[in-house]
């Protein structure tokens with residue numbers, strides 16, 4: 045099993061993550077809290093209340109964890125394509141796989157990454173939703189002192205299954221949308237590249253950026269549900285399950301609730317995924 049794809053996926057995931065984290069914090073807050081009137085209001089309040097650091101809350105932990113999950117996604121995707129088409133990453137420009145194979149490999153990567161991602165994403169969302177300013181004398185301490193304390197508190201209160209809160213919604217979000225992600229990337233690369241050639245850096249940036257936007261547009265409804273399930277019982281009301289969360293969110297806030305965070309998700313998706321694909325392709329090319 046070729047391992048370079050896992051390493052390239054890890055490095056490219058970390059680069060994309062740093063670029064996208066401030067957008068991600070605003071998105072998570074908009075999706076789970078009702079105190080903000082929109083993106084600008086959320087950014088202004090976060091800045092006033094918590095300074096620039098507020099946008100980077102909980103980032104060190106995703107760098108160490110979610111970028112590893114990106115390595116699972118890209119590594120499994122590439123190895124699934126190898127199993128389906130018997131072509132390596134280098135051979136795939138000359139012998140392009142069918143879109144059905146790309147979709148199946150993307151869904152496989154998405155399904156497996158969702159289970160690795162679930163506990164890390166839960167901790168990230170919980171930390172991002174702590175709006176208390178740092179170290180203000182007299183103010184109550186935040187519920188979680190950091191990622192390790194957050195994981196330990198969840199484990200203590202709910203046991204290991206507590207760390208997988210929202211995992212179902214995450215799997216439903218990621219399995220089909222990662223198929224869409226890789227199909228969009230492949231399709232755009234092929235449309236913009238003369239036959240038999242490698243896509244240029246500009247093409248990889250554009251194809252990666254749009255793959256990010258399109259997959260996140262498709263993922264946003266379940267992303268909202270996932271974030272709410274992860275916060276259930278804390279800043280959110282508790283739900284009986286995934287369906288209850290969907291139905292009661294729609295009843296109380298209308299269908300528009302499923303598109304909360306769509307604009308910020310799309311604005312974040314372009315740069316994050318453009319840089320992720322560019323660094324991934326570049327690393328694999330330079331390793332031969």
Ligand SMILES: CN(C)C(=N)NCCC[C@H](N)C(=O)O
Nearest residue numbers: 060218221225259260263316
């Ligand atoms: C729609 N979904 C879930 C995705 N396209 N996921 C893969 C994107 C990975 C990138 N680190 C990001 O966070 O955008």
